[in-house]
Amino acid sequence: MRAITERDLRSCFVNCSKGDAKRLNLPKDFTQAPWDDLDFLGWRDHKAPDRAFLVAETGDRLTGIALRFASAPGKARGFNSTSLCSFCQTVHTGGGVALMSARRSGDAGKRGDSVGQYLCADLACSLYVRGKKQTLLGDAHNDGVPLEEKVARIRANLDTFVASVLA
Structure with missing residues (x-):
């Protein structure tokens, strides 16, 4: 992903108001991403x-999406259970994967329509x-897929x- 500015980031959100985008808390390490x-670029709001x-590059533009956790992160599953992220297929224990929902953009979102995915929390x-980062499982669930295919899988998902x- 190309480096982006705070201004670019705040102006690219498609499912929240301009005011909400202006007030959102940036990731703590935004300048060193x-x-x-x-x-x-994905982050949890440290104040909420x-x-x-x-925020993703889609074609030649940035698209920002505000997400909500469907339930309290880390509380839904016990340590012995495992879950799979829908984007990267990484296996996590406990609360490492969470159901996140996004209000749809436009009129559908105004009617309350949303979509959800199980993602790395x-x-x-x-x-x-x-x-560059490991789960508590370490490399135990490495699927042997080459990096290029894993990256293509994330991008497609x-x-x-x-x-x-x-939509």
Whole structure:
């Protein structure tokens, strides 16, 4: 992903008001984000634990999506259970995967329509597939798929999700 500015970030959201986008809390490490290792920028709001945000490059533009956790992150599952992220297929224990919903853009969103996905609770999918971050399971669930295929899988799943929010 290319490096983006705060102005670019705040102006690209498709499913919240301009005022909401202006007030959203940026990731704490926004200026030091590992852009070369990101397929999308995703973060949880450190002041509102039920909110998260995702910014992706779609075609030649940025698309920002405001997300909500369907339930309290980390509370829904026990440590012995495992869950799979819909974007990157990373297996997590406990609350490492959370159901997140996004209000659709436009009239559909105004009517209350939304879409949901089970995603890495910290939205660090890109870092998991590149081995820059590990789950509590370590490499135990490495699926042996080459990195290029994993990145293509994230992009395809991300593009599908963004298209469903925009539809």
